[in-house]
Amino acid sequence: MIYPFSAIVGQQDMTNALLIAAIEPALGGVLAFGDRGTGKSTAIRALAALLPTMRAVAGCRYRCDPADRKRLCTDCQARLTQGKLPVTRIAAPVVDLPLGATEDRVIGALDLERALADGSKHFEPGLLAGANRGFLYIDEINLLEDHLVDLLLDVAASGENVVEREGLSLRHPARFVLIGSGNPEEGELRPQLLDRFGLCVEVRTPTDIEQRLEVVRRRDAFEHNPVAFARRFAEAERVVRARIKRGRALLPKVDVPESILRRATTLCIALGTDGLRGELTLTRAARAKAALDGVDCVTEAHLREIAPAALRHRLRRDPLDESLASTRVLRAMDEVFAPAREAA
């Protein structure tokens, strides 16, 4: 039994970021950094159970989308020339990448069984193939070996896994939302990698007594009788699933007014973020947030709400500066938005 997503107490930042990533996969994934035992893993596994089903080519190892002709894998392209592709409905995959995973396991490797049995050369898809069109979750991403993290981010950005090893040479689609979590106390993530994540949320142990009581109560109720617990939250789960569906449908229609774009840019300049990834992610995330809220136009409120998660990991980091990056974003937001409102 999986703990229901809607039963997670508090942690608004994290759950919002996950929902936004579910609506807009092109955002670049979510990084959840924070204390131990705050439900990071729980939330991600819960999200998996919540995602709507999708159409896929039946029998395809990469779950190609039959509607997306341009991104079909080579197998499906070959099948397409022979006739129509069979279609089936599947659940969105959420693949767990264990820390111990080897490069073979991640990228895919030569099929050992067939190589040993008859010496033939076949590709055995790895975790990246398994995560195509879904989510790839890495707990303790800060402890993952650097070269694997590099590889993952590369594939996540290009949407394609290129395999050149053990005499194999092939490529297959691997579009997934990368979700990382970890505790910075146990080792930091390389700064070069931080800003390649779309959103970054900080997860703190709740200090509010009522919230803590509710967390323990629900956890206990869930453990004691998971079926009854799931029933209790079935309606809430349905609502969240409907929100995701509606958000996905709405997303292409959401309008970003010129004034909002200007604000986003001003904010990034004020914070001195490197490159243009900050602005891009910020507007994209704000648009996804609007879609999640069921409106077709981004407002300043959306921008404000999402700015800390979209920007806090893009600031030039001074490791000696104890003040939290979030505080700096909030401060800059107050400066950028306040005069603009007076002028309006």
Place this chain on the structure above:
Amino acid sequence: MKTPSPLALLAVDPHGLGGLLLRGSSSLGCEAVFDQIRAMLPADAPWRRLPVSITDDRLLGGLDLAMSLQSGRRIHAPGVLAQADGGAIILPMAENLPADRVAKLLGEFDRGTSRFAIIACDQSHDDTSPLSAGLADRLAFWLDLSDDLTGCSSSRPRIAAARSRLPDVMIDAALLDQLTVTALALGIASLRAPILAARVARALAALAARGTVSAADAQRAAQLVLAPRATRLPATDPQPAPPPEPQQAGPEPANSRDDQPPNDQSAPQPSSSKPLEELILEAAIAAIPTDLLARLAAKATLPARQGGGAASGQFMGTRGRPVGVRPGKPRTGVRLAVLDTLRAAAPWQSLRRRNDPDARPGPIVRVSDFRIRKFKEPTRSVAIVTVDASGSSALNRLAEAKGAVQLLLAECYVRRDQIALIAFRNRAAEILLPPTSALARARRSLAGLPGGGATPLAAGIDAARQMALAERRRGKRPMIVLLTDGGANIDREGRQGRKQAMDDALAAASACATDRLTALVIDTAPRPSALAADLAGRLHARHFPLPFAHSGALSEIIRAEQRAS
């Protein structure tokens, strides 16, 4: 009737309660506890020891090569963790288990496909290598070997009866809330603590053949689970909770840093009074060129090469970039290069088939065909920062030295190097921080560094050398950064006396040079002294006076020196 022991409770709900953390230095004592637990678990429950050196494929499972070759099919050998389902994993020296392996262990534990208890023995005497906080957090019981654990075990049938009863045990909402409130009042940030306490209360009720948790059960659970985790005394006792044991403050309570205790009552934390230096520290301006470490690292490769490859950066590993294939036996953790193995076997096929007509179809592969893949792992540098924290230094430049170290930290962070911190004062050197790449921890232990006392320079250099040699053995590239004014007044034996102390310090420095350790002396004396320069000479190290004025000048000097060399 005697209350059931934590060991019996663990036997009732091994995975739910997570396990047991045993502190104490006696291996025999640990074994005795293991035996007690094992006697209460079902007779067929698996019981697996995890050696510190365990490889990933043994931990998590991997391909059984011999069997796969024989049968021509892929045969998966399950890892130790998968084999432990329904039983227990024993960590005899948990503090030595590398962080990545702890993370994998906990990952499997959380995933719950294999349900086991973790019984961890922490035999570290001090906190040179503290136990993983994430591990401790998941284990319900934190016991000391000196606690009385004898004579309160339960028989197997009783445990089995309690196990079957456990799923139906109810807990009153008010009691559950009380556990949560108590945890908070004791300053326990993790929410796992009250959840574990509730499970312990349930196990207690199940053992006593009751259908609901009683108030006494909850209290006992609080004693067992919450008290050892307490980080402070509650201002007002919400329930008769036992006095927390001060020496068991727990590894790094998460709220000691920035998590404010939620209720605003001023909670005096013993022994955490901020030293004045921390305030000075913020303002301290250090004068070390920011790319010093990078330059030193570039230089560090030279002596290692000359030294006959004693500390060469290349060694056979199973991780990193593949750099080629060679014949060899695939050991655990060394990957077979399948294609190359088959290629090596190809020429012999007809010959082998003739000799062995009954062989199964497909290629016949012999051990001599095995090819394994070589990997090159990037060598990590470890900066061993050794700080003179004695009185003279504290007066002069400790704050500035700390600032300098902070800059080094910042650079390490960017370069993904590790950093360790050693301080020497009074009679001995102390490892403040074992090699780590966690910046937050390094920063904290540095901020808490007190100053004052005599100067045991020789002890400081010796400690740095020990650590550097150990790190080199692990395949890392150590680098000693010594912050001192070069003065010493305590010798290796711990006796007062300037003359002997200086001689010892120089001898220690010579030993480092003999071992070809890369070093760097940052002179913290008010004005550049001959003492520190001498020391640098013995260390074959460069000598940088920490100037009063500006860092620009120093970086100029270094650049000039590099052009010259």
